[in-house]
Amino acid sequence: MDDKALRQRIIDELEWEPPVDSASIGVAVNNGVVTLTGHVPSYAQLVAAEAAVKRVKGVQAIAQEIEVRFTGASPHSDEDIASRAALLLKWNAELPADAIQVKVAKGWITLSGEVEWQYQRQAAEENVRSLVGVTGVSNLISVAPRALTADVAHGIEAALRRDAHLQAEQIKVVAKGGVVTLEGRVRSWRERDAIERAAWAAPGVESVDNHLVIG
Numbered sequence: 233m234d235d236k237a238l239r240q241r242i243i244d245e246l247e248w249e250p251p252v253d254s255a256s257i258g259v260a261v262n263n264g265v266v267t268l269t270g271h272v273p274s275y276a277q278l279v280a281a282e283a284a285v286k287r288v289k290g291v292q293a294i295a296q297e298i299e300v301r302f303t304g305a306s307p308h309s310d311e312d313i314a315s316r317a318a319l320l321l322k323w324n325a326e327l328p329a330d331a332i333q334v335k336v337a338k339g340w341i342t343l344s345g346e347v348e349w350q351y352q353r354q355a356a357e358e359n360v361r362s363l364v365g366v367t368g369v370s371n372l373i374s375v376a377p378r379a380l381t382a383d384v385a386h387g388i389e390a391a392l393r394r395d396a397h398l399q400a401e402q403i404k405v406v407a408k409g410g411v412v413t414l415e416g417r418v419r420s421w422r423e424r425d426a427i428e429r430a431a432w433a434a435p436g437v438e439s440v441d442n443h444l445v446i447g
């Protein structure tokens with residue numbers, strides 16, 4: 233697929249995505265590398281726009297340059313945003329009590345702390361990014377599992393083989409301690425993300441280095 237056709241597919245996907253106001257988003261494509269520019273009224277829309285682009289077949293990489301731009305002044309102070317974020321995290325049953333700290337500067341939320349699973353780390357970020365007034369989120373939460381599975385790589389490979397949508401035979405999994413490295417070639421961003429999620433689901437994984445190539 234040439235860049236012109238890919239660009240049109242991306243534009244069509246953005247227009248099809250209900251949460252995204254695509255009128256102020258610019259799209260440029262060069263050899264499958266997509267650059268997104270312009271502005272959106274919330275950080276949640278920025279995340280939704282990037283997710284929509286990842287779904288389009290042929291996208292090799294994304295340069296995210298969209299700005300969060302409010303109409304008028306920011307609707308909430310940093311103190312308000314921090315208070316609301318802390319409350320959301322407190323009431324999330326997936327998260328361990330008092331494990332995550334919140335810092336807000338000019339609408340940008342920084343999350344820190346320690347959890348046992350990657351899904352908890354993701355849940356914390358998903359909780360706060362839709363708050364009004366948020367301009368971005370830095371997720372510095374670390375994953376420190378209690379126990380390390382003896383054969384992490386084997387368990388991940390078995391999980392990939394069970395998924396009918398993945399071409400597991402093209403994926404190489406290397407585990408050293410709690411660090412997992414993924415290598416190989418996949419067909420899409422969606423498949424790349426699915427394989428990374430499978431790796432994070434293995435007990436004992438502390439970090440995942442995803443070197444999977446799309447194409």
